[in-house]
Amino acid sequence: MGIIQSFISEAIPPESEFSVEDIPDLTGKVIIVTGGNAGIGKSTVKALLTHNAKVYLAARNEEKAQLAIDDIECQIGKKALFLRLNLADLLSVKAAAQEFMRQESRLHVLFNNGGVMATPHEQLTTQGYDLQFGTNVLGHMYFTQLLLPTLLLGAKFSPDGKARVVTTSSSGHLFGFLDFSTFKDGPGRNRRSTSFFYLQSKFGNVVFANELARRYGDKGIVSVSLNPGNIDTGLYQHLPKLFLAIAKILWLYAPDHGALTQLWAGTSAEGGNLNGKYLIPWARIGKPKTSSTDPELGKQLWKWLEDQVENI
Structure with a gap:
């Protein structure tokens, strides 16, 4: 199947065979949802709480997070716990992980759900990385890395011997690739557009998730990436208003739909067998861009990411 065919297949999904009602009882499960204060993240938090999970809503803005909670x-009638996390600041990422580990020894599911899209070219992370790559990929990688001890314990003491890391990508990854010269501000970055940075970051999400699956799959970590679908969320705030108005009418689904695929990955019995897979709407196994599955590229990106956080 070509890239265009894959894109269309993901954009026009069949009716979902999985629903929120299919989520099993999650009593005893400790879960983090990044970007949990709005959109897909908020719908995910609500569904998890409904099924008795202990949920940490990780977000940058405490006021907005508290409104969502x-x-x-x-x-x-159930309450999430706020965890302060700014993915665009590696020191904040470290502080968030440390705070979580002060509260909990085990983590059963990490939803790397938060992200930004099409931000102005001049916007960078606190440490000077492209805002989209730094938030969507580097911030999530560092958060995941820091939380690995709790995930490994979560896997060890789970009935199925597994913990899960669910990373939200996009069908946009089909049109992306990695240009390492653009990850930080500089001449290389100035040659690219903000749309390129978004597609690159979503491609990077898939590469990261695949490499995590290779490195920790035999230790009980189930790592997947996914396209949640074309969802009506605040992610599109930087796009032209006319385009967004048309999109809402023609092809954007409600956030509850967007949560389905990651909830399937993170909670269902089937989800425990999806290590290394790329998922598409609604709750289906898809086929990622072939180059995103290259083990050598995975190693290269992983080393670059580790180098960036070595001295944080």
């Missing part, structure tokens, strides 16, 4: 509690 209160709104969910008002709807279902």
Whole structure:
């Protein structure tokens, strides 16, 4: 199947065979959802709480996070826990992981859900990385790396011997590739557009998830990447308003739909057997861009990411 065919297949999915009602009882499960205060993340948090998980809602803005927590509690009578996390600041990522590990010894599911899209070219992370790559890939990689001890313990003491890391990518990864010269601000980055940076970051999400699967799959970590679908969320705030208005009418689904595939990956019995897979709407196994599965590229990206956080 070619790239265009794959893109269309992901953009126009059949009815889902998986629903929120299919989520098993999650009593005793400790889960983190990054970007959990809005959109797909908020829908994910709500569904997990409904099925009795202990959920940490990780977000940058405490006021917005608390509004989301209160709104969910008002709807279902269950409360998420706030975890301050700014993925665009590696020191904040480290502090968030440390705070979580002060509270918990085990983590059963990590939803690397947060992200940014099409941000202005001049916007960088605190440490000077491209904002989209630094947030979507580097921030999540560092957070995952720091939390690995709790994930490994979560796997060890789970009935199925597994913990899960679910990384949100996009069908946009089909059109992306990695240009290492653009990851930080400099001449290489200035030759590229903000749309390139987004597609690159989503491609990077798949490469990272695959490499995590290779390195830790035999230790009980199930790592998947996924396209949640074309979802009506705040992610599109930097796109032209006319384009967004048309998109909402023609092909954007509600956030609850966007949560389905990652909930399937993170909670279902089938999800425990999906290590290294790329998932597509709604709750299906898809086929990623072939180059994203290259083990050598995975090693190269992993080493680059490790080098960036070595002295944080």
